[in-house]
Amino acid sequence: MRLRARWLVAAPDDVVEGVDLMVEAGRVVARVPSHEIHTSTSEPFELVDLGDVALTPGLVDAHAHLDLTDLAGAVAPGASFPDWIVGLLRARGAATSEASSAVARGLERLATTGCVAVGDIAASWTHGELDARRKAGGPITRTYLEVLDAGDDARGRAAVERALAFLDGDGAAGQVDLLGISPHAPYTVGDATLDALASGIASRGNGRSVPLQVHWAETPEEEAWTGGRTGPFDALLGPPQGRGRALDRLERRGLLGPATVLVHGNVPDDVAAGTGRNDCGGQDDEPTRIARADASVVHCPGAHAFFARAPFPVERYRAAGVRLCLGTDSAAGNDDLDMRRELALAAAAFPHVPLAELWGWATCDAARALGLGDRVGVLGVGRPFTAVAFATAARSRERVLDELVRERPEVRASWIEGRQVVAQRSPR
Template identity: 35%
Template sequence: MTTFTLRARWVVPVVAPPIEGGCVAVSDGRIVAVGGPDAARGPVEDLGDVALLPGLVNAHCHLEFSSLSQPLGEAGWPLPAWIERVIADRKRADRNATTAVAAGLAESLRAGVTTVGDIATAQPAAYATAGPRPRLVLLHEAIGFSDARRHSAFADVVRRAESAPSDGCATLASGASPHAPYTVHPELVSQLTDWAAQASAPLAMHLAESPEEIELLAAGSGAFRELLEARSMFDPAAIPAGTRPLDYLRRLTAAPRALVIHGNYLDATERNYLAEHADRLSLVHCPRTHAYFDHPPLPLAEWRASGVRIALGTDSRASNPDLDLWREMQTVLAKHPAVRPADAVAMVTATAAEALGVSDQTGSLAPGRWADILAVPCASPSDPLDAVVAARGPSEVWLGGRRVSR
């Protein structure tokens, strides 16, 4: 058993106030004590003018696109037109899922991300990269809009989820992602929520992402219907006229944990529903992807105040130039003055871990959590959080108590 202590100008547990001159004690890869000098165990390494905080948690990512050098399409494109580019990219002959996943995991770790919630399309073996990498919550993507396709899609996702190694270490959890209302039959959503309830598995679904999606649900018309019909995928009986995102939220509450990805066009009733079911439903906002598609501003501070649990994600390099959660925090703070630095840090640590259902393992500096720790330069004599969010990233990263970058 290896036991040691990191001491710093500031320790930011996230779930408790910052500690000046704080210590984080680690034993056998996990945190055993957090506090002042009396928390020290074993040899003490004084890191000087830095703030220690938990490794970041990316609540929403598509690692399969991590080999892209720039986003697909053009800024401001309608979502259906961008989806056409995604479909084309997935057909590229030179596409290599294992290479892309490895690149995305390495990029994430350099940016201080130690846990990634990935919408998984690759087989589980693609995630077995050599060397240190972030922990994973794998949300295996399901696509099956027609009634005929939904049964095979369900069987395939369950097979992948149950074959992925949920070892509580490298892979914290394995669940499913019914992709979106325009690609998943509502009964497939229900099948997956029932399975998730039985398996205690997390779910994630893109919902209320674009006006075109809202039109498809309400009237069965528009650009998404045209896209589906062009591929012989549209089933007019799947979505009754007058359907709303609320209908999908109600289905998702059957799962123990469900992430509502984007939610850009949820109405007040749906927002209230999220708040009322915050024990199991979370909204994931991806600030720079939101800006790439030129969506109207999301009232983050108001929604958080109403009780909606909101985490941040990067989405993917198909709609974002990189996988840097620091830049997502900085974008939120620039666009939403009512959001405080402490709120932004929570949305990429403790709140994101809660959303994914792994807050007992990561997302905070607290006893029992993995010793996934970041050091960020900080000589502030008062509040370290301003310096943390303004940083370009961590100066050092520990993963399970092991220093992996310096």
């Protein structure tokens, strides 16, 4: 198949006009100027002219809770974050749909809006549920098995043991290489559970890192509670616990590294300003330590707006060199599962950030954070053909990125590893 598009956006710094992609057996085999004839030892390539589109690697959602898809609009933000959590638990308890059905609907929404891969937190993960996720099709899914203890160390250790067993081959068929673990958050995971996780990972002995995703530094309220200060979390979790900064707890146990994704990061400490204590990194603040560990931070602009949170400290992360990504979070705490919207919100919030950099947050940077950099995020020769064609009226490179980042362009077609997911659509 020879795919022709007005623009090829192979990577944030690789935007070209008049170049066709040659695709064979689900992989990109060549890039050819549109005016040239390409010869191959295989059968002649069928020309597929996509018209006025930008052919891109597709969008990557670095953080989602797809099992909450059916709770869209069910929970108000509340006076505090713990209020929202209480409302979410009630709504979840009253829900009548199966988690697997909600996940399938979430994957469908992501696919139709241009997403090709997602990092999803699975609150429940039986063999049947994981198999249903696999069969749902749509975006490639890195499924993080949620682990928490809510103050019960035995519960936490048992959850860690079970999660590691799934990663070692006891998971759903075809899913083992796409599983990770999510020690949920500093306020729901105690030190005993983190110890069990660190010990279990170390004892695997196969040299492979375990993909981790952790809700971190999301609100000042959680930082107060884990720091031993009273606040809104008291009513939800009981008396505050002086567990210390979450990043310290992860780093001490070897759980902060290239396979670690920290979600939200709205309130990192600032050692120089005296707003936090640093037990592991000397005088370095948290963004610096995250960058040094080559970990990633996911910002969820839609959720940020939903909760009307203070401005995200983007410049602290950029100055430190932290890999930033974008995510949708959940339909219960956002207005849509649409990575195009997340990009547009990020562009509006951070007008000083170059468009190419923002595009990277939703493509190659997010893919790398999820450990999927060899499968998605870049349209390169020799790589799997995973792509999304977005409608465009652009006539310059700068305008292409502007449309992709700011204007939520229509999805005309999409493919995931050679399989067409969204059939080619005619212009409206």
